[in-house]
Amino acid sequence: MPKQLPLALLLLRLGVFIVFLFWTLDKLVQPDHAAKVFGAFYGLDGLGETAFYLIGAAQLVLILAFVAGVFKTWTYGAILVFHGVSTLSAFGKYLQPFDNLLFFAAWPMLAACAALFLLRESDTLTLSRQPAPATA
Template sequence: MSHSASLRLSLLLMRISIFTVMLMWALDKFINPSHSAKVFEKFYFMAGLESSIMAIIASIELVILAGFILGIYKRLCYAVVLILQTVSTLSSYQQYLSPFDGSHLLFFAAWPMLAGCLMLYLLREDDRLLSLNK
């Protein structure tokens, strides 16, 4: 496999894996809005978000994620995904300070995902495999 083919395949697999994780987070806002509201309260200091607000946030996320997985509007969609992951990663700083308490070790998985989001943003022009915007 050529270098460019390997790069395109790697970028596609990274895009699919990041999409999968973020899709689950978006769906959680529809399926379990009370859980999402607790997450927003604890990590983003936004208390009292109702299920209708969660549904609106999730709907916006799904539109962005659709563009992301389809590889369209890359500058915008890849940037928003990167920003969302950056905020999510940095807002969990307390969990990094006590990694062996409870399930805090799981939060460290956010860092390679953040690196993957940054990589996709920086290499967005090379991410052409199964992309509608070639």
């Protein structure tokens, strides 16, 4: 394993975490805005504030476990699925690319989520217990 790989994976994880943190805070601080997003992109209209507080709280637990690097298969996998759904739910925006350029930032982040999931065993700068490195 290249010696820089764990640092590169940590930086990817921190970058993805920052985006998810603000998406999570949006649900907790501005549930009315989160409701508009859920209605516009997921077709889920009519969810009340309580629903967004619960979703936000659950998402906060998930992203804290993700940034800590624990339960990697589950947390990295959930982040990949959630961001994949988010990216694909904006499909219509990609059909008018020059009016919606910022939506294209979702694709490299989705690639980062996929890379983190695929390389999760090499992501060793975490709070999870790691097996002892093999000696040659």
